[in-house]
Amino acid sequence: xxxxxxxxxxxxxxxxxxxxxxxxxxxxxxxxxxxxxxxxxxxxxxxxxxxxxxxxxxxxxxxxxxxxxxxxxxxxxxxxxxxxxxxxxxxxxxxxxxxxxxxxxxxxxxxxxxxxxxxxxxxxxxxxxxxxxxxxxxxxxxxxxxxxxxxxxxxxxxxxxxxxxxxxxxxxxxxxxxxxxxxxxxxxxxxxxxxxxxxxxxxxxxxxxxxxxxxxxxxxxxxxxxxxxxxxxxxxxxxxxxxxxxxxxxxxxxxxxxxxxxxxxxxxxxxxxxxxxxxxxxxxxxxxxxxxxxxxxxxxxxxxxxxxxxxxxxxxxxxxxxxxxxxxxxxxxxxxxxxxxxxxxxxxxxxxxxxxxxxxxxxxxxxxxxxxxxxxxxxxxxxxxxxxxxxxxxxx
Numbered sequence: 001x002x003x004x005x006x007x008x009x010x011x012x013x014x015x016x017x018x019x020x021x022x023x024x025x026x027x028x029x030x031x032x033x034x035x036x037x038x039x040x041x042x043x044x045x046x047x048x049x050x051x052x053x054x055x056x057x058x059x060x061x062x063x064x065x066x067x068x069x070x071x072x073x074x075x076x077x078x079x080x081x082x083x084x085x086x087x088x089x090x091x092x093x094x095x096x097x098x099x100x101x102x103x104x105x106x107x108x109x110x111x112x113x114x115x116x117x118x119x120x121x122x123x124x125x126x127x128x129x130x131x132x133x134x135x136x137x138x139x140x141x142x143x144x145x146x147x148x149x150x151x152x153x154x155x156x157x158x159x160x161x162x163x164x165x166x167x168x169x170x171x172x173x174x175x176x177x178x179x180x181x182x183x184x185x186x187x188x189x190x191x192x193x194x195x196x197x198x199x200x201x202x203x204x205x206x207x208x209x210x211x212x213x214x215x216x217x218x219x220x221x222x223x224x225x226x227x228x229x230x231x232x233x234x235x236x237x238x239x240x241x242x243x244x245x246x247x248x249x250x251x252x253x254x255x256x257x258x259x260x261x262x263x264x265x266x267x268x269x270x271x272x273x274x275x276x277x278x279x280x281x282x283x284x285x286x287x288x289x290x291x292x293x294x295x296x297x298x299x300x301x302x303x304x305x306x307x308x309x310x311x312x313x314x315x316x317x318x319x320x321x322x323x324x325x326x327x328x329x330x331x332x333x334x335x336x337x338x339x340x341x342x343x344x345x346x347x348x349x350x351x352x353x354x355x356x357x358x359x360x361x362x363x364x365x366x367x368x369x370x371x372x373x374x375x376x377x378x379x380x381x382x383x384x385x386x387x388x389x390x391x392x393x394x395x396x
Contacts, residue, residue, distance in 0.1 A: 007079055011086045018055045020048035025091020037097050038127025040174045056095040057126035063101055066109070071122030099168070100124035100131040104177050107247045111194075111235040120196070134164040134178030134197075134221060135244070142382055144179070145188045145241060149223060151180035151195060158182070158195065158233075160203075160226040166376070170206040170219035173199055177247075183238040194240035196232040203227075211369070248378060249322040270294055270336055273363075274343045290343060297332075297339060304328060321391060327383040330373035337367040 034049035036042070044050045056062050059073060064080045066072020075083065105124050108117055123129040140147040149162025160180055170176065176197050183191025197204065203226035208216040235243050271285070274294055279286035285294060308325060340363060341348035350356035350364050374380040388394040 004078055004082065008082050008086065011083055014059075015086055015090060015092065018052075019090060019092050020051055022046055022048045023052045023093045023095075035097060036095060036127070037130050037169070037172070039130025039172065040128075041172055042127075042130070052093070053095045053127050060125055062096045062098070062127070063105060063121075063125045066105065066121060066125065070109075070117050071125040096127045098124060098127065098131070099133055100129065103133065103247050104131055107194075107243050108234065110246065111243050113231075115231070116196075116234065129174045130169070130172060132167050132170045132173035132176045132199075132221075134167055134170075134176045136166045137163060138165050142379055144244070145192065147179055147181060147192065149178070149180050150184065151182050151193065151228065153182070154227075157230060158228045160195070160197065160223045160228055162223050164221040164223075165218075166209070167206070167219045167221045168217050168376075170199070170221045171208055175199055176204075176221065177234075179240055179244055182240075186238060189241045191238050192240040192244065193237055194234040194243040195228060196234065197223075197226065197228050201226050201228070211372075270297070270340050270343075273340050277343050277345060277347070290339075293339060297336060301332065301336075304332060323378070323383040323386040324391065326377060327380055327387065330370075331380065333373055334370045337363075337370045341367050 034044055034046050036044070036049050036053055038053060042050075053062075060066065060068060060071055061073045061075075061083060063071075064073035064075040064083055065077070066074070068074035073080075073083075100120075101124060105121055108120060112120075120129070124131070134149075135144060135147075137147050137149060147162075149160065149164065151158035151160045158180070160178075162180070164170075164176075164178065167176070176199055178195050178197055179192050180195050181191055182193040185191070199206075203224040205222045205224070206219040207222070209218040209220060210216045211218065234240075271294060274285045274287075274290060278290060285291040311321070311325070344350075344360065344363070347356060347360045348364065348367075350360035352361070378386075389396060
């Protein structure tokens with residue numbers, strides 16, 4: 001206990017000295033806010049965003065449980081809890097958003113070679129390389145194992161040809177972790193390999209996909225005679241499906257956090273919006289019916305948050321249970337946005353025009369974006385199938 005108390009004191013002191021003012025709650029709203037993804041192409045509106053990333057990356061605290069030999073913080077579960085608590089107390093912003101952290105790093109730790117871990121993990125942790133995910137294809141979505149992108153063995157390298165779709169931020173990424181078919185004669189689940197590809201390799205190209213929200217985080221990604229070194233395969237040849245499933249569990253755990261609301265007091269907070277549009281009655285939402293709806297939603301949200309915390313305290317290992325969290329979290333997030341849009345009345349359909357505030361326009365787009373939550377990382381229907389078979393043990 002004394003060691004943990006000392007660690008807490010050290011963390012407080014370090015955060016006080018190293019977390020820049022604009023990276024904390026209550027920062028000057030005039031300072032541009034960066035969503036930091038890092039990578040070779042990164043641009044920073046606020047220089048302190050880069051400073052915060054560099055300092056946290058150097059400590060290894062963007063992935064605090066990863067061993068120090070791979071660039072991580074080497075912290076215990078109890079120490080990570082203290083770090084998170086102290087960051088929360090000062091409102092420290094997340095230093096790095098990263099598919100490398102949320103998805104790739106955990107499977108590299110489990111399936112990667114020593115050389116792959118030492119090559120890629122430190123760069124992920126410091127935000128030097130930005131990753132994207134190459135899974136879905138035009139004809140292979142929910143039936144992912146039917147993918148057709150092929151990697152032919154050419155001796156010293158693989159020659160990759162094919163197409164991926166719904167590749168988030170592929171146009172901004174430096175590398176892609178992709179599923180490719182290396183065994184064309186094997187059953188579809190047995191002929192897939194997990195391959196790491198540098199996006200600057202000749203023959204790789206991307207094309208943005210415009211969504212109904214008006215934004216375009218997704219891309220089509222094309223591979224035309226792309227040469228990839230053989231040492232970039234993770235795990236065994238034709239055994240990529242096992243890695244793919246494990247990575248999806250990590251992805252679903254990450255997506256499930258969408259179910260937790262924005263911080264209280266945020267302009268996008270459900271209670272704040274409801275009070276603004278319905279007025280207040282003794283500090284409560286003015287409309288009694290809507291107040292009941294919000295209360296019910298917030299109770300479920302709190303219970304969901306406690307469940308996620310308990311799962312983390314018990315080890316937090318990726319498993320089929322992640323499908324339960326992903327299903328509930330994404331449906332809960334959709335419901336929260338529907339309630340916010342309902343509370344706003346006519347402002348809930350803001351899109352263009354000077355009569356609407358920009359925040360209202362952004363919220364309408366955010367509401368539309370939530371529809372994708374129940375598709376990405378495996379549809380809600382797929383999650384229910386996983387839950388029934390692998391969690392509840394029901395017959396097929």
